[in-house]
Amino acid sequence: MGADSIIAALSMKKFEFRFLVVLFFLLSLSFAQTRTTQIPEKAKTIAVSEIHAGMRGVAYTVFEGVKPEAMEVEVLGVMHNVNGPKGDIILVRLHGQKVEYTGVVAGMSGSPVYLDGKLAGALAFRIGEFSKEPIAGVTPIADMMEIDALDKTPAEESAATKPTMNMVSGKTASPGEAAAISGSSAISVLGQDAPSSVSNYLKPIETPLVFNGFSEAAVQMFAGKLGAAGIVPVMGAGSISDDKQPEPLVPGSAVSAVLVRGDMDIEATCTVTYIDPQKLLACGHPLLQFGSVDLPMNKAQVLATLPSPLNAFKIVDTTEPAGTFVQDRHTGILGVFDKQPEMIPVTLSIHSSSGEKQFHYEVLNNPKLTPVALMVTVFNALHGVNEFGEEITYRLSGSIGVKGFPEVTMRNMFSPEENSQPAAMQAALSLGERFSRIYDNPYNAPAIAGVNLNFDLVRERRWARLESARTDVSEARPGDEVMVETVIEPYRGERIVQRIPVKIPTSASKGSLRILVSDGDTLDHLSRGSAALGSQLDLASTIALLNKEHANNRVYVSLLEADPEARVADKVMPTLPLSIMNVMDGMRGNQEMTVSGESNVDETATAPLDYVVSGAELLTVTVK
DSSP states (O other), X not given: OOHHHHHHHHHHHHHHHHHHHHHHHHHHHHHHHHHHTSOOTTOOBOOGGGOOTTOEEEEEEOSSBSSOEEEEEEEEEEEOSOXXXXXXXXXXXXXXXXXXXXXSOBTOTTOEEEETTEEEEEEEEEESSSOSSOXXXXXXXXXXXXXXXXXXXXXXXXXXXXOXXXXXXXXXXXXXXXXXXXXXXXXXXXXXXXXXXXXXXEEEOOOOEXXXXXXXXXXXXXXXXXXXXTOOEEESSEEEOOOOOOSOOOTTOXXXXXXEEESSEEEEEEEEEEEOSSEEEEXXXXXXXXXXXXXXXXXXXXXXXXXXXXXXXXXXXXXXXXXXXXXXXXXXXXXXXXXXXXXXXXXXXXEETTXXXXXXXXXXXXXXXXXXXXXXXXHHHHHXXXXXXXXXXXXXXXXXXXXXXXXXXXXXXXXXOTTOOOHHXXXXXXXHHHHHHHHOOSSOOOOEEEEEEEEEEESSOXXXXXXXXXXXXXXXXXXXXXXXXXXXXXXXSOOEEEEEEEEOOTTOOSEEEEEEEEOHHHHHHHHHOOHHHHHHOOHHHHHHHHHHOOOSSSOEEEEEESSOEEEETTEEEOSOOHHHHHHHGGGGGSTTEEEESSEEEEEEEOOOOSSEEEOEEEEEEEEO
């Protein structure tokens, strides 16, 4: 071998050696980086006092699938007293190819942030609108850890107390909430007109409440009521399935809170911040800040992360159950693994000439959200069948089961009246009103066992107006029978004459006796009294009153005497003598007692009519 060949061979070996050295160095660096970006299984925590500008760390979230991915974190500083009194926020800038492309997205809240290998907190706030950089606020982990030491009251017991109104910036239903509830929470609490940008610079990262199986019309019809409850719905941006998800939940995993599940679903998804064998913490901000809750906690997988300057969010598929969320607090939500949620089962059947359709689903048990959830699901079911139309009447028979109390029975008709709401909306509002009254008492926490609803669908408008009423005599004696003749006029139908005999009470005093001819709703409003009465009744009395309500497919004739009538809870004491009223006068300060100037001494009704009857007329007969 010549000298040139030897030199060339040596040069080649030197090149190969250098290549191997460089390759080994790169592999070592990659391995080291892989090790440093692994999520600490049992990370120590770092206090806010130890955090300063310039620190570097890592955060984790799921961009696609179920595996959390790392994002670099640069601390910009600590902002004091910006999340309520003594509520500090760590301001960070996120780095990484994906997060710099997507920005801070809805569903990212709760993503754990580690500094010096210690858990610092959860990504929870976004800064500004249309931000060009992924700058976010971090809720300190110490504030989130406080949740575990809070009130352990079961959710159904806490339901006995009405939730207080929250500031708009304290809840994170979904993008656009402040606009949807403008003029309510923030402004009414401040007592003045708040600037439109009051919550735009530092606000919780949105946790969209996704509605699946709902028509756009159904959601829009109840947008106002949903907004008043702190919810702005997102439609079609995810789903709920029964798929198994064998991967365990870890910090950075997506996790969902379920409000409605079954043939219709409502769920919200954020990110796990902290986890141990008994519990996990997520979100870094409230879902709706309802305190003690009882919501299914499910695993979730991210189908895609949609970047958008206006409204970036994760598209999520909620999968198998993992436990129960039991706390919804200012700095996050807490879930446990050893508890099954207690939801309210609902069975809804629609009977029509084309057959029967059934819907089975469950809703959460919450005094503020349950009535709204039931209203929107009932309307959605009625509106979503092919038989739905404007000229539709529903006959409802159903019940609400309350543990330890008699069932609340429902038997009514709903039909479009003159310039009124659609029949499906009337039915939904009627159910929501009953649930609101069941929850709205300061004495008993209702444990709802279930709801069973049966709707018979009639493809025509079955509504009638009380056109006139008269008596066959103008004078009568005590004990006489008087015939009341009523004329009702059906929608596009022939007038119907009903003759109703009533007997003048033998105890009737001489003078004018008023006769009220009316529909059932008029009588219920008269007997219900002031709004204060309803809020002071206990649950047993409330249920008793609900079961005494009048059907709306009859004409009622009530005799009203000019003697006072007292109502205590659901009990009525008519025609009280003045001496008794003087004795009971001290009870007037008790709002459970109401007194009216007239007594309903007798009530008669027609047989059930196949019409929703509307109207009232007052007649007078002279008693000799």
